[in-house]
Amino acid sequence: MPTVHDALPAERTGTPASPQLLERRAMFAVTDIDAALGVTAGDTEFAGVPCRTVRAGDRATILYLHGGGYRMGSPEAYNAYAAKSAAGAEATVVLPRYRLAPENPFPAGLRDAVAVYEALASAVEGPIVLAGDSAGAGLAAAVIVAAKAGGLRTPDGLMLLSPWLDLHCSSPFYETAPDVFFPLTTAESAREDYLQGAPASDPLASPLLADHAGFPPTLIQVGGSEALVGDALGLAASLATSNVTCTLEVVADQGHTWPLIYPDHSVSVASIESCARFVRSIERAGRG
Template identity: 40%
Template sequence: MIEHIPARPGLSPRRWLARRMARKAGRTSLSPNQPAEVQRARMDKAGDALPTASGVEVSRIEYAGRPALRFVPEGARDGVLLFLHGGGYSRGSAQSHKPFVSNLSRALRLEAVSLDYRLAPEHPCPAAIDDALAAYRTLRSDTQGPILMAGDSAGGGLALATTLRLKADGDRLPDALYLLSPWVDLTMSGESARTKDGIDPMLKTSYLHKGAELYLHGADGQSPDASPLFADLSGLPPTYIQVGSDEILLDDSVRLAEKLAEAGVAVKCEIWEKLWHDFQLFAPLLPEAYKAIKRVPDWAAPYLSSQAD
């Protein structure tokens, strides 16, 4: 269920540079000391700092009443990837995550829709869930193939919370979930929120406390909408989790994997040694990021096989 992926041996200049970029990104785009409009603009600009994957057509669309990006890789198979971006529920966009989603779309050979859901504090919980639900239900009506739902950080928590809402409503669930460093406990009760603070180059615990405050807007931090870790997870689709060993949200992933397994859900959790929050977003600069992305199609193959070539 939990697999440790060892670090590449020796000193890696690319890893050093990527870690430095992660530290700068956290300081300039995630710190609550910066105005929201400045952070959002910087994160959007970061979407052009790394190249998009070759052979993937990217277009701006409106989907279920929200702005979005559509990714269509060469040789796309039947099915769709719905991606929900991270950013603490108050930052980030489809644009900021464009390079990563293009790489994931190409690796899976799946068309992808990356949604710009509404952000806090202007639109606190559950606005993001409502937008994700609308997008997912539209995808279900538009496609006959399988749907893979994915998200990083807050987007990972959002993907899980959205799936729980679908379950409660009796809707058909995604065929599988892919969660990158998911933020599933807005109460920050995991031990790594303390022990990894200062080790994770991108995140600080104080950043997440502020993000939770903005998103919750006085709501219960242990509710399934906010912190799906505390929900009944039985009946959920197969789930693949990737997380870095050096990150604040390590325990969110580990505890989630354990709870999913206890609930009888097929789950695979990888802990990538010496890597940090959202390290996959640093492809192609970081070799480990590409390696992590390339592992997703092998895991997802059985759940996409109904429409396989």
Template identity: 40%
Template sequence: MTIETIPARKGLRLRSLLGRRMARKAGRSSLSPATSAEHARARMDKAGRQLPMPKGVEVARTEVGGCDALAFAPENARKGVLIYLHGGGYSRGSALSHRALVARMAKAFGLNAVSVNYRMAPEHPCPAAIEDAVAAIEAVMETEKGPVILSGDSAGGGLALSATIRLRDAGKRIPDALYLLSPWTDLSMSGESLAAKAMRDPMLNPGYLGAGGELYLGGRPGTDPEASPLFAEMNGLPPTLIQVGSDEILLSDSTRLAEKLEAAGVPVDCEIWEGMWHDFQIFSPLIPEADWAIDRARVWVELQLA
């Protein structure tokens, strides 16, 4: 296992401060339980339409495994596919809200990509999202014989892990690699960073997490391994890259996951980005650190494809 701290670059304080301000605004407007799920979803989709898109990537609506999705086709696409599961606390977010991020990843990795709209809480608590993710992954892998990279941020990162575990337990093909961005893996909220980083994370706070977790759990305990994959067995999972900010309340969800993966013999790299917050990659290309993180992931993906 490699847990590596990526040091902050000098001379970028102003852009980092502006990024923090945007993250704080995004958290309050879209993740706060004071905002209804309906309004939060609309706000996140609006923000997704406004983020600049990279050139050379075609985007189209599609359907995969019974789920609505967006398909991304970069000009430099090669054999293989990237499957993406969006974040948003299991009750917010969509393929549209994360469109710019997935387009940048698809272009950087040189892979066609599909971003899945799965069922969300409170209308559909756990395990509806897992069922949709598994159906979409299986549908893609039925036709895609090349490598499959599964990725997701925040709740989508936890969902990617949960779906892979379900496929493994069923004895089915699993993705060839996992790329997890600030994954939410412990809905019991037992990580020490929840308190230690509460004053540093501009986007998330324990109250936001607690309210979203209750909606998704639907009465299940927070330690249920299906909802909180940190408590599941990790053996037999694919190589995994985790990227997380040093200033986010979910830092412990990432570091504990990396430790469990290593103990199970799974190749894992965990990058802790100094001074960064939850889901900072979403702010590409507005802050340089987001672009650098995606580029480091590109190098890691190249090794997996090789």
């Protein structure tokens, strides 16, 4: 019987990371978990993929896919953010250490994310919320595209921060956004490292181009000053026309992934609290 993995593109051989990229990866420092939050953290595996698990309760499971342009980032860099999210929602956050480009181009990271999701979907009885930021948000949306095509249970919710959803990078906001953290040159460089000849038109690479009918309730957060406003608006519009519940939060004057870069700012705290409310609403809906 065909599996969800059979519907994914074949894996391909990548290229070595440059010394400059290796230096940039090293800048994704481990963040500390506030002991006052009362969460526990540890390392485990799902479907053979190493994962970081941050637990503050079992009301829901949040499968969180970190950002970094598909070529940087680590679960440990998200310790603090995951702990706040877990504590606010009384949930468990699972952060996969998915394979990175350019050593592992598309679809390697997606295959890892799908494998972890499939394992959680089989093992977890409560609600599952897929989440991510930037490239990780694109990966989260792509997991749903793959799950729909492969006949898997779809998640109960989708939560996206500064989502990078269209690797064509043609949105006019790339030309007008004042934010400096994800400019067009960075997006195009990350895209080439990730795709390495695969088409940006593939909905598994650019999930903004997918059929969004059947997507779960979705929360989208985007900074009003960042280049990815267009991607966020595009997904919100498509979900609306597909009769999918969607909340779009545009936070004025904020740049790319502001809750991660400025975690103590009041707007960042408010954004994390909004995520926790969203997860709790999904959990309540699941109880009927």
